[in-house]
Amino acid sequence: MKFDNGKVKDVQIAYIGGGSMYWAKNLIADLALDDQLSGTVRLYDLNYAKAKSNEKLGNSVSDYAEAKSKWTYKAYETIKEALTGADFVFISILPGTFNEMYSDVHEPEKYGVYQSVGDTVGPGGLVRALRTIPMYVEFAQAIERYAPDAWVFNYTNPMTLCTRTLYEVFPKIKAFGCCHEVFGTQGLLARMLGDLEGIEGVHRSEIKVNVLGINHFTWLDHATYQGTNLFPLYRQFVEKYYEEGYENKKDAWVTNTYTAANRIKFDLFKRYGLIAAAGDRHLAEFMPPWYLKDQDTIRKWKFSITTVQSRMDKHVETEQWYNKLISGEEKLPLKHSGEEEVRQLKGLIGIEEFVTNVNLPNTGQMKGVPMGAVVETNAVFSSDSLRPVIAGELPVEVNNLVLHHILNQETTLKAALSKDKHLAFLAFVNDPLVRIDRDRAEELFHNMLTNTKNYLPGWRL
Structure with a gap:
């Protein structure tokens, strides 16, 4: 990171789950609306094509006239590439x-x-945890290997157990749940x-x-x-x-x-x-x-x-709108996510x-x-x-x-x-x-x- 007249440049953020159609667009907008930070968001997702789509979306938003800062978005095929050199790590995934x-x-x-x-919690929360924890074991091991000094922001549920797993595997990790x-x-x-x-x-x-x-x-x-x-x-x-x-x-x-x-x-x-x-x-x-x-x-x-059907219906609607964003048919509204x-x-x-x-x-x-x-x-x-x-x-x-x-x-x-x-x-x-x-x-x-x-x-x- 570089400090220049109250502004911080070259901030390196690794985003695990960077192919998201949901949280990613909020992050892109929030970063664009701040005038003190700029840098690179390094997108990693099991679905590399989705990460590439967010690379395109993020870079297009940086060119908006109303964007207050310019961020570079780059998709990576491996978690090693995304994490190496990262100052911060965001984790937001759908487990399953x-x-x-x-x-x-x-x-x-x-x-x-x-x-x-x-x-x-409940039976669903427990089973979701059982399939999520092995993923977080791998994330913690990768962070310890490639970005041990990075601050890690977790957004995935079950929040408590995801954050707890990171510390169980890598006790010196600097992680917190949001x-x-x-x-x-x-x-x-x-x-x-x-x-x-x-x-x-x-x-x-x-x-x-x-x-x-x-x-x-x-x-x-x-x-x-x-x-x-x-x-x-x-x-x-x-x-x-x-x-x-x-x-x-x-x-x-x-x-x-x-x-x-x-x-x-x-x-x-x-x-x-x-x-x-x-x-x-x-x-x-x-x-x-x-x-x-x-x-x-x-x-x-x-x-x-x-209901999960309501989530699936919402997903279809979001995907249709998201495709319009990627194609340039529509612009991402720049508003704070909260x-x-x-x-x-x-x-x-x-x-x-x-x-x-x-x-x-x-x-x-x-x-x-x-x-x-x-x-x-x-x-x-x-x-x-x-x-x-x-x-x-x-x-x-x-x-x-x-x-x-x-x-x-x-x-x-x-x-x-x-x-x-x-x-x-x-x-x-x-x-x-x-x-x-x-x-x-x-x-x-x-x-x-x-x-x-x-x-x-x-x-x-």
């Missing part, structure tokens, strides 16, 4: 195909087990200020929060706006909207399966007195089947199962120091959970440094819920690394959503592993 995802989400429904997302779910809750609190206090135009970054928990099961025990404690106001907000829910657009959850009315978030506040800082679709999967008992219960809580990767880059480079939530191994920032377990808390970004902020400890009744999943994820990691089917099954039946008898659970587990066997090399199924 829609066939495996369909099994993750919908095979359990045959046994009365429902999941709204199926990518973090998720925007807390941002959404800060945004909700900003809208609450408008609704109850008439304070409009508050940006979510103005809501200061203390974050504790694990990815997609994060909690806030402190939230302020300009020094004012927001918990009393949130209690009023919950009482006002508990039954009908609160959305940007009324009943959006009915037609958009990626949204919810926040009723689960409100219910968890009434139960535990803390603000659950993730979307309802994720929160529901960490609890017993209070919210996912059956389709009627799901509708009652005003959220939906994000992610923080550019600001995080600047923090680690030393341009600015700031605090945000990330997923890191526990070195004492969160009490009441094992050291080394990956937790989500705030951390300080500064020059070549990421320092966790002491977050404290969750109340026992909430910590028990979080700890249950941490220990289960540790069992899942051990099972994946040792290819131990029995150990994986013990984690499977220990998930709060798997409330079926053992024989049926064994049958479901066997079916799900069989459906994802192409991604389980060396397993005896």
Whole structure:
């Protein structure tokens, strides 16, 4: 990297999963809209043709009149080429195909087990982890070999186990997991200020929060706006909207399966007195089947199962639009994605120091959970440094819920690394959503592993 009058040039970013039609375009736009950084994005993907497409798209965007910086995009056929010389590494992949995802989400429904997302916990999250962990073992080994000093940004789910695997394989890696779910809750609190206090135009970054928990099961025990404690106001907000829910657009959850009315978030506040800082679709999967008992219960809580068919339909639409971008028939709109990767880059480079939530191994920032377990808390970004902020400890009744999943994820990691089917099954039946008898659970587990066997090399199924 080269520093020149407050600008940093020749930043080298390796992007594993660089053939993406989704996150890649957000990254391309975010980088183009910043005027302090420039350099090269080195794209690596198992589908080299897709990486070449993003090379073309990224280079075309750099020529847009409204682009504030020029980045060079280059596709590489090997991970070695992409990583060698990289200052930063981004990992954002889809572990498997829609066939495996369909099994993750919908095979359990045959046994009365429902999941709204199926990518973090629950039977689907566990099986997804089993096929993702071997990939992350290879990524960690490659990073240790070719870019040991690079900072690694992980965006793939299951976030906790992907990040945990990187550290298990390469303990000295400088990696962290990035998720925007807390941002959404800060945004909700900003809208609450408008609704109850008439304070409009508050940006979510103005809501200061203390974050504790694990990815997609994060909690806030402190939230302020300009020094004012927001918990009393949130209690009023919950009482006002508990039954009908609160959305940007009324009943959006009915037609958009990626949204919810926040009723689960409100219910968890009434139960535990803390603000659950993730979307309802994720929160529901960490609890017993209070919210996912059956389709009627799901509708009652005003959220939906994000079906794999809906994802496939979205994929077709995205691919059609993406092809128009690649051909030049349409231009990529340059707008900020809402992610923080550019600001995080600047923090680690030393341009600015700031605090945000990330997923890191526990070195004492969160009490009441094992050291080394990956937790989500705030951390300080500064020059070549990421320092966790002491977050404290969750109340026992909430910590028990979080700890249950941490220990289960540790069992899942051990099972994946040792290819131990029995150990994986013990984690499977220990998930709060798997409330079926053992024989049926064994049958479901066997079916799900069989459906994802192409991604389980060396397993005896």
